[in-house]
Amino acid sequence: MSRFLRVLTLEQAKTKLGENWRPRPHAVTLSLDDVLDRVLAGDVVSKIDVPPFDRAAYDGYAVRASDTFGAGEGAPVELTLVGHLRAGTWPKKRLRKGECIEISTGAPTPKGSDAVAMSEHAVAEGKKVGVYRAVAPSENVAERGSDIRKGQRVAQAGELLTHVRLGVLAAVGAERVRVFPRPKVAVISSGAELVRSGGRLNPGKIYDVDGPALSGAVSSCGAEPVYLGIAPDRASEIRRFVRKGLRECDVVLISGGSSAGAGDIIPQVVDGMGKPGVIVHGLALKPGKPTFIAVLDGKPVFGLPGYPVSALMVFDQLVADYLRDISGAPKPHASTVRARLTARVLSARGRRELVPVRLVDKAGRWLAEPILKGSGAVTSLSTAEGYVEVPLEYELVDEGEMVEVKLFGGGRHG
Amino acid sequence: MSRFLRVLTLEQAKTKLGENWRPRPHAVTLSLDDVLDRVLAGDVVSKIDVPPFDRAAYDGYAVRASDTFGAGEGAPVELTLVGHLRAGTWPKKRLRKGECIEISTGAPTPKGSDAVAMSEHAVAEGKKVGVYRAVAPSENVAERGSDIRKGQRVAQAGELLTHVRLGVLAAVGAERVRVFPRPKVAVISSGAELVRSGGRLNPGKIYDVDGPALSGAVSSCGAEPVYLGIAPDRASEIRRFVRKGLRECDVVLISGGSSAGAGDIIPQVVDGMGKPGVIVHGLALKPGKPTFIAVLDGKPVFGLPGYPVSALMVFDQLVADYLRDISGAPKPHASTVRARLTARVLSARGRRELVPVRLVDKAGRWLAEPILKGSGAVTSLSTAEGYVEVPLEYELVDEGEMVEVKLFGGGRHG
Numbered sequence: 001m002s003r004f005l006r007v008l009t010l011e012q013a014k015t016k017l018g019e020n021w022r023p024r025p026h027a028v029t030l031s032l033d034d035v036l037d038r039v040l041a042g043d044v045v046s047k048i049d050v051p052p053f054d055r056a057a058y059d060g061y062a063v064r065a066s067d068t069f070g071a072g073e074g075a076p077v078e079l080t081l082v083g084h085l086r087a088g089t090w091p092k093k094r095l096r097k098g099e100c101i102e103i104s105t106g107a108p109t110p111k112g113s114d115a116v117a118m119s120e121h122a123v124a125e126g127k128k129v130g131v132y133r134a135v136a137p138s139e140n141v142a143e144r145g146s147d148i149r150k151g152q153r154v155a156q157a158g159e160l161l162t163h164v165r166l167g168v169l170a171a172v173g174a175e176r177v178r179v180f181p182r183p184k185v186a187v188i189s190s191g192a193e194l195v196r197s198g199g200r201l202n203p204g205k206i207y208d209v210d211g212p213a214l215s216g217a218v219s220s221c222g223a224e225p226v227y228l229g230i231a232p233d234r235a236s237e238i239r240r241f242v243r244k245g246l247r248e249c250d251v252v253l254i255s256g257g258s259s260a261g262a263g264d265i266i267p268q269v270v271d272g273m274g275k276p277g278v279i280v281h282g283l284a285l286k287p288g289k290p291t292f293i294a295v296l297d298g299k300p301v302f303g304l305p306g307y308p309v310s311a312l313m314v315f316d317q318l319v320a321d322y323l324r325d326i327s328g329a330p331k332p333h334a335s336t337v338r339a340r341l342t343a344r345v346l347s348a349r350g351r352r353e354l355v356p357v358r359l360v361d362k363a364g365r366w367l368a369e370p371i372l373k374g375s376g377a378v379t380s381l382s383t384a385e386g387y388v389e390v391p392l393e394y395e396l397v398d399e400g401e402m403v404e405v406k407l408f409g410g411g412r413h414g
Numbered sequence: 415m416s417r418f419l420r421v422l423t424l425e426q427a428k429t430k431l432g433e434n435w436r437p438r439p440h441a442v443t444l445s446l447d448d449v450l451d452r453v454l455a456g457d458v459v460s461k462i463d464v465p466p467f468d469r470a471a472y473d474g475y476a477v478r479a480s481d482t483f484g485a486g487e488g489a490p491v492e493l494t495l496v497g498h499l500r501a502g503t504w505p506k507k508r509l510r511k512g513e514c515i516e517i518s519t520g521a522p523t524p525k526g527s528d529a530v531a532m533s534e535h536a537v538a539e540g541k542k543v544g545v546y547r548a549v550a551p552s553e554n555v556a557e558r559g560s561d562i563r564k565g566q567r568v569a570q571a572g573e574l575l576t577h578v579r580l581g582v583l584a585a586v587g588a589e590r591v592r593v594f595p596r597p598k599v600a601v602i603s604s605g606a607e608l609v610r611s612g613g614r615l616n617p618g619k620i621y622d623v624d625g626p627a628l629s630g631a632v633s634s635c636g637a638e639p640v641y642l643g644i645a646p647d648r649a650s651e652i653r654r655f656v657r658k659g660l661r662e663c664d665v666v667l668i669s670g671g672s673s674a675g676a677g678d679i680i681p682q683v684v685d686g687m688g689k690p691g692v693i694v695h696g697l698a699l700k701p702g703k704p705t706f707i708a709v710l711d712g713k714p715v716f717g718l719p720g721y722p723v724s725a726l727m728v729f730d731q732l733v734a735d736y737l738r739d740i741s742g743a744p745k746p747h748a749s750t751v752r753a754r755l756t757a758r759v760l761s762a763r764g765r766r767e768l769v770p771v772r773l774v775d776k777a778g779r780w781l782a783e784p785i786l787k788g789s790g791a792v793t794s795l796s797t798a799e800g801y802v803e804v805p806l807e808y809e810l811v812d813e814g815e816m817v818e819v820k821l822f823g824g825g826r827h828g
Contacts, residue, residue: 163630216577
């Protein structure tokens with residue numbers, strides 16, 4: 001295998017991946033308690049009428065509307081009180097002419113009645129109730145099926161289950177629904193210099209940043225990160241980590257060790273693990289050149305750069321949309337901000353360059369300050385809110401030009 | 415107790431609650447794995463330099479810069495290769511004049527060296543390395559502490575922990591951090607007519623909508639819902655549910671049974687459970703008049719209307735901001751949309767009216783269609799993306815006027 005396969009543009013790489021892997025969410029059936037923010041995999045059709053019976057929309061008296069005709073402020077109609085109906089009970093008595101039954105909001109209206117006189121417009125005295133306003137048939141009654149008819153579609157495949165939609169599903173008694181589950185994504189860090197955050201930092205070692213940062217990025221796409229830890233720098237160990245990732249997860253991310261340096265054996269090792277193996281190695285993207293993509297056992301393995309800022313930007317450009325696709329998560333809204341660039345940015349023609357920027361609010365307008373500390377610097381992370389793309393065919397974007405800033409997401413502008 | 419205490423405006427009610435309860439988040443220490451999207455309770459100061467040692471920024475050869483002076487495309491400087499340094503190891507050898515050591519990105523630079531010649535600009539042949547471009551002192555070396563200095567503040571109290579910030583915390587080895595935990599909110603539904611979704615629907619019964627919908631709404635505010643179920647219509651049972659909520663949670667929500675109807679005993683029961691008891695009963699808000707607020711054991715109990723649409727709108731107006739405050743969650747961005755009203759909306763002066771609306775995209779402009787099915791209809795939920803407020807002092811908002819639509823959150827415009 002050559003040091004790099006042919007360097008591809010991002011679009012070519014995605015096409016190549018598309019030829020070898022089809023991101024397909026598989027639906028599962030879950031309880032309503034567990035589906036907030038998941039995406040519905042199938043339409044939901046109501047099996048019941050809602051409400052399932054004619055019921056009082058307000059507290060008052062169930063009446064025959066015709067009995068109240070002619071009632072007015074100064075001329076009440078007098079009816080005989082023959083009972084009380086609470087919500088949750090079922091009426092046994094049939095209402096006859098000249099009668100009324102006290103009724104609570106939500107209680108089924110009794111047979112023989114066809115309207116409810118609101119308690120505001122009635123005065124009870126013992127067994128006599130004076131009704132001071134006439135009601136029309138059906139007035140103040142929520143009729144069976146008036147809200148949702150049996151057989152009506154109440155939610156549609158592809159919809160995001162917000163808490164509001166959960167309420168609708170609850171109303172029709174859809175206790176279990178088919179949704180797309182959160183896909184599992186293995187996150188593997190590699191590099192002999194890495195120590196898990198909080199561990200002992202021996203000479204020559206640094207803390208692993210990509211593990212936690214990529215895990216968080218995976219969560220932000222609606223997927224579930226499974227951080228497998230730091231793979232030691234040996235072929236057998238790398239194989240073991242990747243195999244574990246393929247067994248337990250739908251997608252594998254491995255950061256570091258994918259450039260053409262002496263210690264960078266990962267693409268070679270992964271390539272040997274199955275067919276078709278490594279299908280892309282090298283992107284016309286800066287940072288991101290050493291990125292590789294493999295497909296093994298029908299699952300994709302993304303090899304990301306080791307520098308945290310590079311890893312996150314390549315994740316954003318290459319991986320994020322696939323995870324949203326297979327989690328069924330909607331594309332994020334308002335994930336870009338237009339801003340004025342505060343310094344000239346240079347690039348090489350024929351490669352897309354990503355420049356992390358800090359956003360500064362100047363009198364209500366956004367300025368984008370390029371962060372030139374380099375993608376090896378972790379502080380680029382803490383100050384960068386997003387990045388600017390310099391397209392393939394550009395050599396520079398000048399100071400003062402308006403640019404689209406792609407936000408890292410979840411930030412203070414997200 | 416009168417049927418309603420004095421009806422208050424929303425602002426008066428919040429002032430009254432503020433006099434009796436101070437929402438105060440209490441911080442806890444959690445592992446980095448568990449703090450995504452939580453809010454930092456204290457500054458984080460780095461205990462280490464990052465990087466902790468001078469290290470190679472690229473693959474190449476550690477050199478003395480002065481040895482390379484005069485090197486050029488056609489005139490390489492020849493150095494003697496005396497070793498190899500991989501990332502994660504610690505150099506023992508000291509570099510002398512005329513020597514170089516092959517070095518991987520991230521490896522500590524050896525004593526005696528002060529720069530790295532990139533492998534792109536060098537050719538090795540056996541023990542001889544030709545360097546084709548001069549490097550300045552420090553070139554291609556990430557110096558100790560150049561990224562983050564020991565003692566530097568890397569994150570600030572009040573910041574939302576995005577995946578990007580998690581990366582920074584990981585870099586300084588901050589494995590455990592102080593954050594504001596998700597507050598727990600008890601969700602209780604009440605009403606003798608209610609059956610838990612999916613259960614058997616006997617005559618006179620309907621499915622509980624508020625439980626799942628309010629639980630989801632609580633989650634959306636960064637808090638953790640604890641759905642306690644449906645409280646039977648008896649004082650002893652209501653007391654038992656509320657007591658359980660107060661014991662296990664920071665805030666209690668109870669929906670239904672708070673109006674002035676015959677079966678609506680909840681405010682009375684809650685008022686008797688402690689001091690100061692019910693402090694607000696009745697809001698100048700439609701829907702929402704029967705809302706009550708109690709404070710018991712220093713914790714707030716919110717009594718919300720039983721109709722789902724009403725419950726969600728009152729939650730949004732009255733409860734949501736408190737939950738965000740005690741969870742430390744940031745106020746949501748872009749939670750309103752400006753739209754043109756498609757039909758006149760009437761209101762009563764002296765009360766704030768909330769009208770659920772559906773948003774329609776017409777040639778890139780939003781139209782807000784009032785949903786007039788009433789707050790008892792669950793379908794109002796499935797079609798409503800948010801609501802319009804008619805302020806206290808207005809009697810109508812006319813067709814064609816521009817209005818702010820408050821989004822229910824998590825919806826397709828959120």
